[in-house]
Amino acid sequence: MDSHPAILETRGLTREFSGFVAVSDVNFTVRSGMLHALIGPNGAGKSTLFNLLTRFLAPSAGQIFYDGQDITKARPASLARRGLVRSFQISSVFPHLSVHENVRVALQSKHAETFGFWKSDGGLSKYDDAVDSLLADVGLEPYAQRIAVELPYGRKRALELATTLAMEPRVILLDEPMAGMGQEDIQRTAQLIQRVAKGRTVVMVEHNLSVVADISDRITVLRRGEIIAEGDYDTVSADPEVRQAYIGGSHD
The missing domain is CATH 3.40.50.300 (P-loop containing nucleotide triphosphate hydrolases)
Incomplete structure (x- = not known):
């Protein structure tokens, strides 16, 4: 071992x-x-x-x-x-944000920018490559612009996993x-x-x-x-x- x-x-x-x-x-x-x-x-x-x-x-x-x-x-x-990062039994995503925005918020949180929602899309574009990579990891690339509440249940859990991975957990x-x-x-x-x-x-x-x-x-x-x-x-x-x-x- x-x-x-x-x-x-x-x-x-x-x-x-x-x-x-x-x-x-x-x-x-x-x-x-x-x-x-x-x-x-x-x-x-x-x-x-x-x-x-x-x-x-x-x-x-x-x-x-x-x-x-x-x-x-x-x-x-x-x-x-x-x-040490946990996910919850009940899916904990922002239902009225897109899949892309949910993952971006998690990345912002990791980089102490949780309250940067007011920034222009241009100001947040630095996260795009990381978001795309995380969505690819969980197979959600085709759903990037879908609103989270519209996702099938299993895809919501995949989104939750992507937001967990965004925290770079050990x-x-x-x-x-x-x-x-x-x-x-x-x-x-x-x-x-x-x-x-x-x-x-x-x-x-x-x-x-x-x-x-x-x-x-x-x-x-x-x-x-x-x-x-x-x-x-x-x-x-x-x-x-x-x-x-x-x-x-x-x-x-």
Whole structure:
């Protein structure tokens, strides 16, 4: 694993809600340059762990480390500036701006020009090449001038991914990126995530084991707030506890 050093790590991470333990003593390591899927059935604690990793929730106990530094008490905005960038389960784009403008706003934010909407198109043209490159990365070039609200659902998620990439993240955290999609969009989005993950570190929360089978380097399976299996797809899919959780239990 020397070629893939740890970039995000938890030690004894625990979160309680009024006596209910949603995440229990979790030791979780994400390695640089890998696509790491975090999966589990309903009530497994995936979303809670995701929110702890991104500091949208504070842990009851334990520590979180990013690039070797303790970030247990860091603010979410400071983590984003340091390259730990999350996308939300509900698409978070500006609905009445064009696809091109959405990505440009993300680039402006990265360069501390978030409030430069008043600038002339000429003044913002310096971002055009970067916008075009990001749209090409996610297959949205033909949609550049479309208003975001008019996009099909799967394309909106691709746009959200483009705006995430505009922040030049070191670690991308995706919260159920296939939620609410039909089978065709799921396949397209899985291929997209696999493509943009090359050379990047991605953590993806997903409930469906089969969705992450072909795209993940490593899979961690949660059940009732605890890790029950970890490894590649062949390893976790053959694990008796995982089979019980998915075949004998309910799904998200």
